[in-house]
Amino acid sequence: MEYIPNILFAIILVLGVGYFARNVKKLIRNIKLGREVDASDNKSQRWKNMARIALGQSKMVKRPIAGIMHVIVYIGFVIINIEVLEIIIDGLLGTHRIGLKVLPESIYGFLIGAFEVLAVLVLLAVVVFWLRRNVVKLKRFLSSEMKGWPKNDGNIILYFEVVLMCLFLVMNATDTSFQELGSGNIISQFIAPWFQGMSESSLHLIERSAWWLHIVGILVFLNYLYFSKHLHILLAFPNTYFGSVEVKGKFNNLEAVTNEVKLMMDPNADPFAAPVEGEGDEMPAKFGASDVMDLNQIQLLNAYTCTECGRCTSACPANLTGKKLSPRKIMMDTRDRLEEVGKNIDANNGEFKDDGKQLLGDYISNEELWACTTCNACVEECPVSINPLSIILEMRRYLVMEQSAAPMELNNMMTNIENNGAPWPYNQMDRLNWAKEE
Template identity: 85%
Template sequence: MEYLPNIIFVILLVAGIGYFVRNIQKLIRNIKLGREVDASDNKSQRWNNVVKIALGQSKMVRRPVSGFLHVVVYVGFIIINMEVLEIIIDGIFGTHRIGQQVLPTSLYGFLIGAFEILAVLVLVAVVVFWLRRNIIKVKRFLSSEMKGWPKSDGNIILYFEVVLMCLFLVMNATDTAFQQVGSGNVISQFIAPWFEGFTPDTLAIIERSAWWLHIVGILIFLNYLYFSKHLHILLAFPNTYFGSVEPMGKFDNIEAVTKEVKLMMDPDADPFAAPAEDAEEEVPAKFGASDVMDLTQVQLLNAYTCTECGRCTSACPANLTGKKLSPRKIMMDTRDRLEEVGKNIDANNGEFKDDGKQLLGDYITAEELWACTTCNACVQECPVSISPLSIIMDMRRFLVMEQSAAPMELNNMMTNIENNGAPWPYNQMDRLNWKDE
């Protein structure tokens, strides 16, 4: 019976990490449903983006208030959970505050003291975040796509953080031996008096209960991430690495289409000439994207990384003028459809069974797609390098090239280009008449 707590701890640890790994494997499987992307170029720039954007939070602080609070929570939560290493060692080997035994008292006290200060700062930031969402009701959290689960998810994660930080402080405050050392208890020393009058045995029970609830809470939080927008805590790093390093206004072209356009525009071109040996002229099986399997793996990674912060939508000129488009909804719909496809595969022994649905139409409408002005505001604003525009453009490409379903204005323009060599409805012989006016 002496080792029973250790055995229980190991079982919980293995179960928690095992379930997390299983879900991450599903996530990777789902992302790999997309088309492969070559990201072997510009490695130095990609790593610079990881350090600057994902680790350094450079795009978060463009909005100072929410950016600063997010940095506090991000830094605090990550650093405080460094103590999880000590908890794991104590849980497996039955020790108590192993760090206090192997590290100099001053160093251990400095670390725990820093953790306690950060815990309080995280609590303050979380309270402000909760007020912004539920009392002040910042406009970008009130969109139609933020009702139901997305709204609850945003609050649940805040409650998680409050509970975990409070358990950490209570655990320290009721640890009599830790308090007697008087090193590192910069915050918990003011909480300890709340428990005066309790017997040593009762204090030990409270401390152990807080310790167990803290580690169990962390394991629950870890596995909750897969079902939450807070998966970006992990995916922001690969997402910024695989994000586009091309100029923001540059679109990807289909080589086969580019060749046809060049033939149309060059009167001396020979359409029957043999292609160059290194030419990539393979015509794709489908132009554009109508479902998640037609998107790239990077775009699917984008969908899972979306933080649902709404910065993209709040900067979108189409949305600001009352159009139906919300770049955040584009990402959320893509993720929801991808999850639906993943569950379909799980239910059919690893194979996708046609369910009669697709991303285009069942989740994202043509009206949303054509409302986009392609201004890149959403891409510029995203704090983790997500590109809703790339998905919008691929789905537009499908509408135009596979279904000939472009708006009348666009069809007229393309007809004019084909017949007149310009977007305007003037005969080529009359194109220079303006200079005579």
């Protein structure tokens, strides 16, 4: 009987971590459905980007109110959860506040005191976030793609944070031995009087209940991440590392097409000569992307990392002028389709069974793709280095090179380039006529 709580704790911990590991494995499987891409270049720059953007939150604070609040929640969440290590050790060994046995009382008190202050700051930040979403109703949270689950998800995670922080403070406030130390109870000392007059056994019951609910809540939160936009808490780090280090606006040319164009422009080239092995002359099986499997693994990682914050859409000139395009929706649609494909594979013993759907058409329309001005505003705005433009361009490439489905204006321009060597509908001999005096 003495060890039943420890055994129960171990079972809950194994189940919680095990289910999380299972979902992580599924996540990696889904991302690997994409094309492999070489991201081994510029390693030092990539590490700097990860440290500056993911760890340092440098792009978040460009919008001060949301940025500062996010930094508070981020720091609070990370640092307060250091205490989870103590909870896990206590739960497995049956000890109580083992930190007091391995650390000097002053240091332990300083740490717990800091955790309590951060918990209050997190609560204040969460309240601000909730008000911005549900009372102020910022425009970027009211888009059509933010109805239903995306809207509820944003609120659910805020409620999670409130409950976890309150449980932490109540746990400390009702721990009589901790309160008697008079060290570290910076906030909980003001909560303790709420429980004044209760018996020692009642206080112990509340403290133990808060302790159990806190650790179980953290495990539930951990496993909720896979189904939530808050997966970026974990994926922001690899995503910023693998993010593009190329100058914005650089187009990803297909080497095979480039070589063919060079061949056409070289008067001395033999069009019937066999291609030289290793020169990239092999044509891809498919130009561009019509479904998630045609995208590369970094683009699929981008989709899972999307925070749904809407900064990209709020900066998109096409969206601001009333066009249908929303870069946030592009990422959400890509993730939703990837999840659908993953469930298809799970249901068919590891094989994908054609479901008659694809990303292009069933999720993202041609109208959305052609509304994009390729200005890179969405790429610049994203706080975690997501690149919606790269997906848009790959799908445009498919429309042009596989389906010849470009808008009329673009087809006219390409016809002019083919016939006249320029985008304008004038013969090469007439190009300078504008300069002649009438």
